[in-house]
Amino acid sequence: MNDQPEATSVFDTYGAALADRLGGTAIVEHDTIRIYVERDAWVETVRRARDEEGLTFFSWLAGIDWSKDVAVGDAVEEPDGLNERFEVMCRLSSIENADAAQFIAVVPKDDPVIDSITALFGGAEWHERETHDMFGIDFAGNPNLSPIYLPEGFIGHPLLKSYPLLAREVKPWPGDVDVEDMPEEEA
């Protein structure tokens, strides 16, 4: 797909230009634009994307946990060289065309705090509450950071890679159980 470096798609050009204007690094992969910004410039970048770039629609905000050891599921491809961190990702899109970009800020694990964008987008409040529930990332400035999904008295943050699944503790992964015959196995 990306064998010929000369064939740049519309997304590549747009992503590079956006990163230039807002000050970050762009990675465009499979028509998805990801722009990495500094944690301190998070609110400012989001604000400028909303006001100057026309990305006014708040789609979602989520967290990602990059860890070497995983309690359940697959680890990363090269766990030894991995930089362990959290990433907070926010997606904004335009409501006039298909322009969209995801802004990512790296949050270190020993200091999981980032500023809240609730003042810019009212809808971010619930998404930040969910990320706080699932990862333990603190959003400074969020008016109501109470648990949204987890019941009262729940200990732990479920989506962390270190959080185990009880079923997998009891019984190991049974493997890929596939019942249906694939079409190329006929004839």
Added chain:
Amino acid sequence: MITGYFWVDLILKVVAVLVVMIGLALVAIYAELKVMAHMQNRIGPYYAGGRWGWAQPFADALKFIQKEDLVPAGADAAIFKSAPYIVVAATFATFVVIPFSSSLVARNLDLGVFFLLAISSLTTLGVLMAGWSSANKYSLMGGLRAGAQLIAYELPLVLTVVAVVVQAGTMSLVGIVEAQAAPIELGPLSISLPFLLKGQIVGFVIFMVAAVAELSRIPFDMPIAESELTMGYLTEYSSLRFTMFFLGEYAAMISMSAVAATLFLGGYWMPFVPESALTYVGPFILIAKIAVLVFFMLWIRSTWPRLREDQLQDLAWRWLIPVSLANILFVGFFKVVVF
């Protein structure tokens, strides 16, 4: 007077009125189930009692009676337990004055209409008692909504009836029917018309709207509002007490329709029926008119959503009451100047 003895007569009359009231209420329940079902493109009761499902109301009544009788722990027990009986008693009392023919009436009071209106407003009291004593926020809200609604719609009801009384010249229900049966001389012709056709059409419409509101039926069923408040002031009731409310509602539907039929449609009288036959055919004529009016109420229930509380109050205070006052003026003028 059937027998000469007062107490025997009294007991016979009470039993007769009870039978009529409960019998007609059960028929109304069955009609509601079937008519609404057909309007909604389904069949309705089908199995209980053979192909037509006629035993469904009996089955429902039996089911309710055999349920556990719950009184909530925080409820005011005396008021909670007595509320349904007040509602049923008030509705029962209205059947006492409704004439099924000139002689088939439990008690032909001279102040029939006055008694009717006064005692039917006791149901408001029962509803408020039910809502308040249930110790449940939903019931409280339903009870208060009901109280406000019932008080607001009493007024148009009473005012339209006043117009009829003015036109008939008497408050006795039998007298009102006879006033409609009395022929008017229009030159060589003499015809007799029910009040509906003698200038009371506006009054009739207002009366029906107010009656549907008094019965807390859709589109005025905010007090019960199933999809919002579970069951409003009835939420905490079960078993026999709920049956009382339930039957009471349908009995009230019949009684309101009977009153409307008597006041506006001519009651047990119909043109071209000779006096002598009226004693026997009268009840059937009245029941036929009741059936038509009840059908309209069911029709309205299937078609329209419910009005919000403030829209409901708006309708009563800003529209129905001024129009019914104007109606009285008009009828009074008509009666004095023309008739």
Added chain:
Amino acid sequence: MTTDYGALMHRSEVAVSVELQTQDMTLNIGPQHPSTHGVLRLVANVDGERISGVEPVIGYMHRGYEKLAEVRTYAQMTALVNRIDWVSGFASEVPFIIAVEKLTGIEAPERAQWIRLILTEMFRISSHIVFTSSYPLELGATTPLFHALRERERVLELIEGMTGGRFHPNFNRVGGIKPAAGGGKTQKQVSMDIPAGWLEETKAVMERVLGATDDSDTLVTGNELIKARTVGVGCIPGDKAIEYGLSGPNLRASGVPFDLRKHEFHLPYDQVDFDVIAGQNGDCYDRYWVRLQEIREAAKIVLQAIDKIPPGPLRSKAPRVLKVPKGQVYVRGENPKGEFGYFVISEGGQKPYRLKIRSTSFSNLSILPWVLKGALVPDLVAIMGSLDFVLGDVDR
């Protein structure tokens, strides 16, 4: 027995002249309640009939989809993602499978893409019919429910005929759709395509759906009482809707004519002709009206698509044990309820490293505290119903 008139008078004066201080009542609506669409709990501060504040409490149905995705292969996830928004099952599967197809580079054949489009539109019809029939019921009108659901049964029968399931089709596979097959080896050779006669029946059913929409229009849209309960109630201005991430018919009813089907073309929407329905005021009536008209548009799309399906295979070759190359991709689709998307992070294994599900109703519901401030309690039901959310979608 002397009566202390002095004390009595003083007491009555005090009782009358003191300011009436009322306290807001805290009304707990749900989690079990006839009109919340599932296990949603609203803690409302009510002053008489006016709501001064509402706090939705969600999470009663949280099933942990994102954690679950980390321990399921992509093929197993396909069976699960249609259960997030269970009213529009297929439309939730499509963006996921397209995300996987983008990462692996396997593209679905034309025929499969068209069938995906037809099924998505049929689920859109199904979801919108559920809304247009149950919304008047919440307002008190009991009849439209029965008339509208009758047509939905026809549509669900068609879907079952094609996919084998009414609500959870599990019909997408990486590289296309599941070849419709019977049981046994000989039948498999014969019916590797969609069932015979399905396209003709679909045409007939779509005509009926168009007729039923006209019926609903007559019965409900012009009804004065429905208008009195919904016009001007729960107005959401366009810019607030955008700020909160409202999408789909909710956004379009607020006057923003944005439809993802006109911008995202992983299904051949650019080859069919349809209008983007937008309202004006953003009140409950507009949200109802937009969905009703969208049923019509969806039926028209299906009628056009039936004539345009090219012949061909239903599925490209895909390996049995699917190892998806390393990459990150976000694919979004126009769910009946709005923008539904999946952000997949793959680290080269059989299972995703992280799956973020952008569920429509979560964002749609987040505007509820804002829009309910100052509303009346009966309006709460009307407004909540008009947002058309599903708890499985909110809680994931």
